Amino acid sequence: xxxxxxxxxxxxxxxxxxxxxxxxxxxxxxxxxxxxxxxxxxxxxxxxxxxxxxxxxxxxxxxxxxxxxxxxxxxxxxxxxxxxxxxxxxxxxxxxxxxxxxxxxxxxxxxxxxxxxxxxxxxxxxxxxxxxxxxxxxxxxxxxxxxxxxxxxxxxxxxxxxxxxxxxxxxxxxxxxxxxxxxxxxxxxxxxxxxxxxxxxxxxxxxxxxxxxxxxxxxxxxxxxxxxxxxxxxxxxxxxxxxxxxxxxxxxxxxxxxxxxxxxxxxxxxxxxxxxxxxxxxxxxxxxxxxxxxxxxxxxxxxxxxxxxxxxxxxxxxxxxxxxxxxxxxxxxxxxxxxxxxxxxxxxxxxxxxxxxxxxxxxxxxxxxxxxxxxxxxxxxxxxxxxxxxxxxxxxxxx
Amino acid sequence: xxxxxxxxxxxxxxxxxxxxxxxxxxxxxxxxxxxxxxxxxxxxxxxxxxxxxxxxxxxxxxxxxxxxxxxxxxxxxxxxxxxxxxxxxxxxxxxxxxxxxxxxxxxxxxxxxxxxxxxxxxxxxxxxxxxxxxxxxxxxxxxxxxxxxxxxxxxxxxxxxxxxxxxxxxxxxxxxxxxxxxxxxxxxxxxxxxxxxxxxxxxxxxxxxxxxxxxxxxxxxxxxxxxxxxxxxxxxxxxxxxxxxxxxxxxxxxxxxxxxxxxxxxxxxxxxxxxxxxxxxxxxxxxxxxxxxxxxxxxxxxxxxxxxxxxxxxxxxxxxxxxxxxxxxxxxxxxxxxxxxxxxxxxxxxxxxxxx
Amino acid sequence: xxxxxxxxxxxxxxxxxxxxxxxxxxxxxxxxxxxxxxxxxxxxxxxxxxxxxxxxxxxxxxxxxxxxxxxxxxxxxxxxxx
Numbered sequence: 001x002x003x004x005x006x007x008x009x010x011x012x013x014x015x016x017x018x019x020x021x022x023x024x025x026x027x028x029x030x031x032x033x034x035x036x037x038x039x040x041x042x043x044x045x046x047x048x049x050x051x052x053x054x055x056x057x058x059x060x061x062x063x064x065x066x067x068x069x070x071x072x073x074x075x076x077x078x079x080x081x082x083x084x085x086x087x088x089x090x091x092x093x094x095x096x097x098x099x100x101x102x103x104x105x106x107x108x109x110x111x112x113x114x115x116x117x118x119x120x121x122x123x124x125x126x127x128x129x130x131x132x133x134x135x136x137x138x139x140x141x142x143x144x145x146x147x148x149x150x151x152x153x154x155x156x157x158x159x160x161x162x163x164x165x166x167x168x169x170x171x172x173x174x175x176x177x178x179x180x181x182x183x184x185x186x187x188x189x190x191x192x193x194x195x196x197x198x199x200x201x202x203x204x205x206x207x208x209x210x211x212x213x214x215x216x217x218x219x220x221x222x223x224x225x226x227x228x229x230x231x232x233x234x235x236x237x238x239x240x241x242x243x244x245x246x247x248x249x250x251x252x253x254x255x256x257x258x259x260x261x262x263x264x265x266x267x268x269x270x271x272x273x274x275x276x277x278x279x280x281x282x283x284x285x286x287x288x289x290x291x292x293x294x295x296x297x298x299x300x301x302x303x304x305x306x307x308x309x310x311x312x313x314x315x316x317x318x319x320x321x322x323x324x325x326x327x328x329x330x331x332x333x334x335x336x337x338x339x340x341x342x343x344x345x346x347x348x349x350x351x352x353x354x355x356x357x358x359x360x361x362x363x364x365x366x367x368x369x370x371x372x373x374x375x376x377x378x379x380x381x382x383x384x385x386x387x388x389x390x391x392x393x394x395x396x397x398x399x
Numbered sequence: 400x401x402x403x404x405x406x407x408x409x410x411x412x413x414x415x416x417x418x419x420x421x422x423x424x425x426x427x428x429x430x431x432x433x434x435x436x437x438x439x440x441x442x443x444x445x446x447x448x449x450x451x452x453x454x455x456x457x458x459x460x461x462x463x464x465x466x467x468x469x470x471x472x473x474x475x476x477x478x479x480x481x482x483x484x485x486x487x488x489x490x491x492x493x494x495x496x497x498x499x500x501x502x503x504x505x506x507x508x509x510x511x512x513x514x515x516x517x518x519x520x521x522x523x524x525x526x527x528x529x530x531x532x533x534x535x536x537x538x539x540x541x542x543x544x545x546x547x548x549x550x551x552x553x554x555x556x557x558x559x560x561x562x563x564x565x566x567x568x569x570x571x572x573x574x575x576x577x578x579x580x581x582x583x584x585x586x587x588x589x590x591x592x593x594x595x596x597x598x599x600x601x602x603x604x605x606x607x608x609x610x611x612x613x614x615x616x617x618x619x620x621x622x623x624x625x626x627x628x629x630x631x632x633x634x635x636x637x638x639x640x641x642x643x644x645x646x647x648x649x650x651x652x653x654x655x656x657x658x659x660x661x662x663x664x665x666x667x668x669x670x671x672x673x674x675x676x677x678x679x680x681x682x683x684x685x686x687x688x689x690x691x692x693x694x695x696x697x698x699x700x701x702x703x704x705x706x707x708x709x710x711x712x713x714x715x716x717x718x719x720x721x722x723x724x725x726x727x728x729x730x731x732x733x734x735x736x737x738x739x740x741x742x743x744x745x746x747x748x749x750x751x752x753x754x755x
Numbered sequence: 756x757x758x759x760x761x762x763x764x765x766x767x768x769x770x771x772x773x774x775x776x777x778x779x780x781x782x783x784x785x786x787x788x789x790x791x792x793x794x795x796x797x798x799x800x801x802x803x804x805x806x807x808x809x810x811x812x813x814x815x816x817x818x819x820x821x822x823x824x825x826x827x828x829x830x831x832x833x834x835x836x837x
Binding site for chain 2: 044107128137155254389
Binding site: 446447449450451503504505506507510 | 771772773774775792793797798800801804807808
């Protein structure tokens with residue numbers, strides 16, 4: 001019999017809040033974190049808006065309570081802070097240990113340091129303590145050391161679906177009896193590497209992103225970290241702790257079409273959502289709300305919109321993208337948006353798709369444009385689709 | 400959950416591209432790092448499609464195709480890759496441009512620099528919409544991919560999985576990581592790697608893909624019985640206990656292990672852990688090594704898995720990979736692979752001979 | 756114009772890494788995308804980089820690229836005009 005997987009802890013650090021309470025407050029007041037860069041020294045700072053975490057690296061170091069003060073990437077610090085919040089929120093520091101894993105996701109690892117010091121790495125013997133922060137495992141092992149987790153650790157990188165895949169793997173490991181608890185999520189610090197790269201793809205909007213809007217013109221890059229504590233329903237009974245939601249369905253599919261584009265009719269998105277619904281054992285009509293991937297690009301929003309229509313037919317749930325709040329957090333998007341989806345269940349809300357003025361003509365449905373409060377939300381779907389056509393959909397149920 | 404290795408494809412610093420041959424001779428180098436021997440990629444990849452593929456991606460797609468052909472499989476039900484560093488070459492192109500003040504980035508290297516580009520481009524080539532993932536955790540990368548595949552079979556989510564481990568090395572990356580103490584400071588002879596007794600390993604690279612299935616087929620090399628990764632959080636692991644524990648978790652004892660493949664990489668600071676096993680619990684076991692053939696890289700256990708699968712298939716241990724002269728048993732039934740990175744990340748893989 | 760066309764052919768081959776194609780293989784008026792060479796959206800972005808790096812011409816909206824990059828000749832005409 002497959003074990004049920006529930007969420008007992010949440011940690012999130014993004015442009016809309018340094019922690020979960022601040023994040024909730026921002027959502028409830030429709031406060032976006034998009035603005036001008038304050039910390040990253042990017043050539044394009046005046047050209048595009050970004051959703052930067054409102055903390056310098058020194059402030060992050062302080063918040064993470066870390067010494068010595070060098071050898072940390074911003075990526076690792078963001079991850080450590082958010083993962084620890086989730087760990088403490090779940091009360092894991094106060095109850096006996098069971099088999100606990102850490103599955104973290106990132107795309108560029110410690111690039112926030114390496115892009116600054118690459119010249120030094122090549123030409124002189126300074127900054128050597130940053131050489132080993134380059135690869136993706138560095139931040140994961142920093143988190144593992146901080147939280148003292150060693151039963152199972154690994155790192156996933158599937159671009160913008162990375163953190164959703166971390167949650168997916170964590171869920172499967174618990175369902176299959178390999179682990180009792182998993183801290184799963186992702187972390188990504190904004191870098192010039194990102195900015196210049198997405199600019200080369202010409203998908204950065206010069207105004208805050210407008211998912212599903214007919215005038216949308218690209219993404220707004222964000223950064224941050226978000227982790228959830230997943231537990232088997234049995235393990236979650238220990239310690240009289242609160243359970244926030246059940247991770248009831250998950251699906252992954254590959255677009256297999258193009259490295260950066262989805263099939264125009266959203267086949268990959270459709271398959272991922274369909275697989276998630278199948279695992280959940282629910283009918284699509286049971287889904288109350290979809291937190292869309294909704295990046296604001298021409299391609300994603302059409303593909304995803306059509307895929308939603310194909311799967312849900314005449315019963316399209318409420319839909320919104322929360323990327324106008326948080327920006328596109330890339331490797332942390334999947335877990336950050338899972339958290340925002342869970343807030344719908346716990347706080348009886350549906351967050352708005354900010355910045356939407358005119359819904360694109362290609363879709364029949366209209367995303368939610370104003371915050372809805374005092375609404376019973378029982379089942380939500382959260383979509384994350386990444387470069388390389390990696391599409392993941394997760395379903396959360398109210399407990 | 401046992402899986403079956405039903406097809407292999409390996410591009411490495413040895414002549415390993417042809418699955419019908421098993422290390423007829425060993426390639427010898429005196430080098431800073433061991434570079435993979437490329438097949439003619441044009442035989443495997445359409446030149447127009449290959450136009451923006453880096454060497455890493457060509458190696459990945461080619462070895463994946465070789466494995467699929469070897470297994471007689473057109474469409475795997477999952478594609479799962481492990482890579483510790485992803486596309487180093489593409490990332491370097493971008494970083495070099497950035498440090499010279501270049502703000503205009505080419506899109507191609509940026510797209511290629513995402514770690515999951517290998518898994519995704521294989522899927523695009525095959526038009527495979529099935530499960531797809533990429534693991535990027537140092538020397539756990541390939542093992543995590545294998546563990547995911549084994550779990551797919553356990554759940555009944557898939558009956559076949561294409562699983563690969565791939566990493567590349569470049570001159571710049573070698574130079575930089577040499578400063579962090581990873582590699583030998585001067586060129587060395589690979590076949591005499593264990594004689595140097597100096598710090599640093601010999602770097603290498605390679606792409607190893609396997610078509611795993613949950614049933615034995617006519618093309619089966621061997622069974623993959625178990626994979627374990629262990630992170631030494633407290634830096635105080637007793638390796639003998641860990642390895643013997645792994646063996647007994649599989650309801651075996653050491654006498655039933657017919658060969659152990661050890662990840663000696665020539666680094667005097669870290670190789671002693673293998674000596675402990677070799678002079679301790681495995682002193683009566685034929686001990687083999689492999690990193691003199693492929694060098695060290697995060698997914699080098701892909702080479703070791705290929706080696707073990709072939710030993711079990713051919714019932715033959717190639718010359719030049721033995722560490723001790725223990726004659727071993729008449730039948731090679733079970734092989735254990737043990738590798739570690741900086742005594743922090745430990746991997747164990749257990750293979751069993753296929754049923755006749 | 757013809758000189759520029761020949762130069763562009765070589766630059767396009769190099770920028771897009773079309774290893775097996777020589778300038779003689781490319782017709783000045785043949786479509787570069789879809790049929791013909793079968794280039795895609797990433798190639799279009801690479802050509803945007805080429806125009807900016809080699810000719811100082813910035814194309815902000817990739818949708819404009821469709822007309823400009825229709826063929827080698829339309830590229831040459833755009834460069835000459837600007």
